[in-house]
Amino acid sequence: MGTLAHYWEANENKTEWTFFLKKGILFHNGKELTATDIKYTFSLLLHPDFEQFWLVENIHFIECLNRYTIRFHLYKPNELFLQFLSFPALSVIPSGSTSYIGTGPFKVQTYNPNYIALEANPSYFEGRPFVDRIEILNVPREYEKEILADHTSIFVNTGEGSNHIGDPSHKLIKGTYEGSTLFTFNLGKKTGPQQNLFFRKAVHKLIDRKKLIADLGPPRMIPAANFDINDSLEMTFEKVDDEEIRVLLQAAGYRGESVQLFTYDRHQPDAEWIKQEAANYGVSFHVTILGWNEILKQENINQADCILFEAVWGENELSKLELYQSGFSFLRQHLNQETAEFIDRNMTEIMAASRREDRSILFSEIESRLIETNALVFLVHKNIESTFHPSIKGVQLNTRGNVDFKTIWIKPDLTEKGK
Incomplete structure (x- = not known):
């Protein structure tokens, strides 16, 4: 939304936000973007069954002041409203449409869960992309070498595949995820050993993160003390005395009950490693591996005693x-009512705080609460790798592990003149 406006302003208490739209921005279907399209888009989203309803629930009403000016009226102050509007789920579509029609640098030609084809938008208001077409694929392990050998491919290894570079002539760049792998404890579930604080403490302590990294290798990089890699770098991770873990399990009254640990393909090795380590102390984990769409189903989130996933801080405050x-958040759905209410109170203060330093303190209070109650277990920070032919230029990894397609271009072979 920020790139669609050339200027914006807010009232003093940040409950009214007015945006002055750039003229001449065209949707992929050739229609010009106006304030009416923005109001229409948000009319579709302002329903409690929208999975990202938290982004829009503070919007009281929207008014179109003229063709290129729109004003949002909020129930409560929100200093972060600009960040909210930048979230992909709030992408603007033309009035009367419900399909993938936007204003961005690429048009969606084909979309399914394992394959997306994008074509350059020649009318993009910030300049046409340098490449004509982008295809995004989920690559099965058995085809990794084929993809790596293709001079037109950019291979991003997020941990599911092997860690070979392939052709030594290819370039390799590395980045670091902002965030951490972790698993939640389902404190909203009325039964199960995870309800006991002493049990949660024992599980936290029996995981030797340095051993996890040594055993499973890259892209696992640094033991995680919390979400911030810089904080984790300053921490020491000493192995906990086995007797301390057994005392905690005894205090919890644990009798070998099975703990249901759900995760998806990317994290299967970590889940199986945790299962084996826990078994050394008589703690029984049952690991269930689901596809991404399956693990998002409410019945699976409710059934799981724990869910292992990766929290990525790609948009910093907005990601938090x-x-x-x-x-969609596993953590949110596994909180007990008391902690959820504590977080919601802090969220109201965070959105009203004008200083980033004040918001940081409030975020830290939430994280401290989660750590003190062992509502989750932090595991490791990871890095990410991208491999591609040297002729592909402009490749950069952002903090979410994604590539900015708009900056990519392919340097032609100048020895083949006229082609």
């Missing part, structure tokens, strides 16, 4: 808000 508020 998403983790604590979104209907």
Whole structure:
């Protein structure tokens, strides 16, 4: 939304936000973007069954002041409203449409869960992309070498596949995820050993993160003390005395009950490793591996005693808000009522705080609460790798592990003149 406006302003208490739209922005279907399209888009989203309803629930009403000016009226102050509007789920579509028609640098030609084809938008208001077409694939392990050998491919290894570079002539760049792998404890579930604080403490302590990294290798990089890799770098991770873990399990009254640990393909090795380590102390984990769409189903989230996943801080404050508020968040859905209410109170203060330093303190209070109650277990920070032919230029990894397609271009072979 920020790139669609050339200027914006807010009232003093940040409950009214007015945006002055750029003229001449065209949707992929050739229609010009106006304030009416923005109001229409948000009319579709302002329903409680929208999974990212937390992004829009503070919107009281929207008014179109003229063709290129729109004003949002909020129930409560929100200093972060600009960040909210930048969230992909709030992408603007033309009035009367429900399909993938936007204003961005690429048009969606084909979309399914394992394959997306994008074509350059020649009318993009910030300049045409440098490449004509982008295809995004989920690559099965058995085809990794084929993809790596293809001079037109950019291979991003997020941990599911092997860690070979392939052709030594290819370039390799590395980045670091902002965030951490972790698993939740389902404190909203009325039964199960995870309800006991002493049990949760024992599980936290029996996981030797340095051993996890040594045993499983890259892309696992640094033991995680919390979400911030810089904080984790300053921490020491000493192996906990086995007797301390057994005392905690005894205090919890644990009698070998099975703990249901759910995760998806990317994290299967970590889940199986945790299962084996826990078994050394008589703790029984049952690991269930689901596809991404399956693990998002409410019945699976409710059934799991723990869910292992990766929290990525790609949008910094907004990513934290998403983790604590979104209907897609495993952490949010596994909180007990008391902690959820504590977080919601802090969220109201965070959105009203004008200083980033004050918001940081409030975020830290939430994280401290989660750590003190062992509502989750932090595991490791990871890095990410991208491999590609040297002729592909402009490749950069962002903090979410994604490539900015708009900056990519392919340097032609100048020895083949006229082709």
